[in-house]
Structure formats: structure tokens, C-alpha cells
Amino acid sequence: MINTSVILVVLFTTSCFSVPLPSTFKKCNRKEADFNKCLTTAVQDALHQLDKPHPEVGLPSLNPFVSPITTIRIGAGTSVVHFSQVIRNVKIDKFAEFSALNASMDFNTNVLRLDVEYPVVKFEFDYEIDGKILVMPIRGHGPENTSFEVIFTLEEKNKYYKVVNSTMVFKKLEAMRINLENLFDGNKELGDKINVVLNENWKGIFQDLKDVYQKLNSEILTSTFSKFLDKVSASELFGDP
Numbered sequence: 649m650i651n652t653s654v655i656l657v658v659l660f661t662t663s664c665f666s667v668p669l670p671s672t673f674k675k676c677n678r679k680e681a682d683f684n685k686c687l688t689t690a691v692q693d694a695l696h697q698l699d700k701p702h703p704e705v706g707l708p709s710l711n712p713f714v715s716p717i718t719t720i721r722i723g724a725g726t727s728v729v730h731f732s733q734v735i736r737n738v739k740i741d742k743f744a745e746f747s748a749l750n751a752s753m754d755f756n757t758n759v760l761r762l763d764v765e766y767p768v769v770k771f772e773f774d775y776e777i778d779g780k781i782l783v784m785p786i787r788g789h790g791p792e793n794t795s796f797e798v799i800f801t802l803e804e805k806n807k808y809y810k811v812v813n814s815t816m817v818f819k820k821l822e823a824m825r826i827n828l829e830n831l832f833d834g835n836k837e838l839g840d841k842i843n844v845v846l847n848e849n850w851k852g853i854f855q856d857l858k859d860v861y862q863k864l865n866s867e868i869l870t871s872t873f874s875k876f877l878d879k880v881s882a883s884e885l886f887g888d889p
């Protein structure tokens with residue numbers, strides 16, 4: 649009896665009641681004329697408020713952002729690196745410090761698009777290649793003067809949006825600083841030399857790792873955004889259709 653009522657309560661709360669958006673978040677109604685302009689401001693405002701987490705709506709802090717996906721495996725041959733690679737413990741700093749952001753939503757196709765521009769974003773992750781763990785790129789900067797587009801295809805199911813798929817594509821990248829740590833069992837002199845060479849060749853390295861970066865980012869963003877969409881109903885987000 650006790651178990652049944654617990655299950656009923658869980659079902660009830662997860663399927664019927666949307667969590668309200670935090671009162672400090674701007675709301676936009678899908679029927680308003682300038683919806684995308686409103687959405688742009690709303691997303692900008694919301695991201696600026698993520699200097700702390702908002703667990704009630706499933707949103708993490710972006711200061712720094714710690715990926716909910718702890719391990720990402722990249723099969724051999726996916727990039728020029730012909731070993732299987734494992735990326736762990738992804739942390740992204742300055743994720744809320746964009747210089748420009750546009751958001752738009754097409755309610756006919758349920759495609760949500762974000763275009764974001766950053767002076768600098770810092771990616772930090774453990775990178776394991778051929779069984780060796782490296783840490784990259786940190787302490788300096790990651791991508792600089794960069795912009796990218798994120799596209800989520802959503803579907804509305806039982807009053808909630810779900811992410812069907814997503815893509816993240818770099819549009820611009822003017823510089824990238826790479827810093828691998830723990831090279832050569834911590835031999836700093838040799839490690840520094842390698843880092844200088846890597847940074848001199850950052851363009852080629854970025855081209856090689858671009859697909860991996862993009863896939864990694866779209867997976868992380870989808871996982872994060874899905875937790876929010878699971879809590880806040882479509883009508884709470886954008887009003888009734």
C-alpha cells in the first residue's frame with residue numbers, strides 16, 4: 649500500500665505538474681509578434697542567472713559548467729587520431745560570458761536555434777589516448793573570438809518538449825590556446841616544448857579535433873537542456889499553442 653502510493657505520487661508529479669519557471673526568468677508567449685526577440689532576451693537573461701545552479705528547473709551553474717556526462721568515448725578513426733580516445737570530466741568556464749547571443753524557435757518544425765559569440769571559452773577535460781591521461785586545454789584559454797550555432801530539433805510529447813537531436817557547429821574561431829598537462833610523466837621542460845609546438849599548429853589541431861569538439865558539445869548541451877525540458881512543460885515555457 650505504501651509502495652503503491654509512493655509510485656502514484658511520483659507518477660503524478662512527473663507527468664502532470666510542470667515546475668514553474670523561476671520568477672526572475674523572462675517568459676515569452678509563442679503568440680506574441682516579436683517572439684524571437686523576446687526569446688533572445690529571455691535566454692540571455694537566464695544564462696546570466698546561471699552563476700549559481702537552479703536545481704528546481706534542472707539547470708546547473710555555468711560558473712564553471714561541469715558536464716553531466718562524465719565519460720565520452722570516441723572510436724578509433726573518428727578523427728585523425730587513430731587511437732580510441734576517452735574524454736572525461738569536462739568542465740567549461742566562461743560559458744555564460746558570451747558577447748552576443750541570438751535565439752529563435754520555429755513552432756512549425758520545433759527547431760530551436762542559438763547563435764552565440766564568445767571572446768573566450770575555456771574547456772578543461774581529461775583526455776585519455778592510448779591509455780595515457782592528458783589534461784587539455786587549460787590554465788591558458790581554449791577557443792578565442794569564437795562563435796558557434798546550436799540547433800535543437802524538439803518534439804512535443806505529453807505536454808513536454810523532448811530533444812530529438814542536436815548539432816553544434818563552430819562558425820568562427822580566431823585563436824585557440826592549448827595546454828596539455830602531465831606530458832612525459834610530468835617532465836615540465838619537455839612538456840612546455842610540446843605545448844609550444846601544439847600552439848604554433850593550433851589551426852591544424854583544431855581542424856582535426858573539430859568534429860570531436862562539436863559532437864562533445866552537442867551531447868553535453870542536449871543532456872543539460874533535456875533535464876530542464878523534463879521539468880518545465882511546453883505551455884509553461886511558451887504559453888498554450
Ligand SMILES: *[C@@H]1O[C@H](CO)[C@@H](O)[C@H](O)[C@H]1NC(C)=O
Nearest residue numbers: 747748749750763764765795
Ligand atoms: C544576431 O543577430 C543580429 C541581427 O540579425 C546580427 O547582426 C548578429 O550578428 C547576430 N549575432 C550572432 C551571435 O549570431
Ligand SMILES: *[C@@H]1O[C@H](CO)[C@@H](O)[C@H](O)[C@H]1NC(C)=O
Nearest residue numbers: 799800801802812813814815
Ligand atoms: C533531426 O531530426 C529531424 C526530425 O526527425 C530531422 O528532420 C533532421 O534531419 C535531424 N537532424 C539531424 C542533424 O540529425
Ligand SMILES: *[C@@H]1O[C@H](CO)[C@@H](O)[C@H](O)[C@H]1NC(C)=O
Nearest residue numbers: 767792793794821822823824
Ligand atoms: C579577438 O577580438 C578582439 C576584438 O576584436 C581583438 O582585439 C583580438 O586581437 C582578437 N584576438 C584574437 C586572438 O584574434
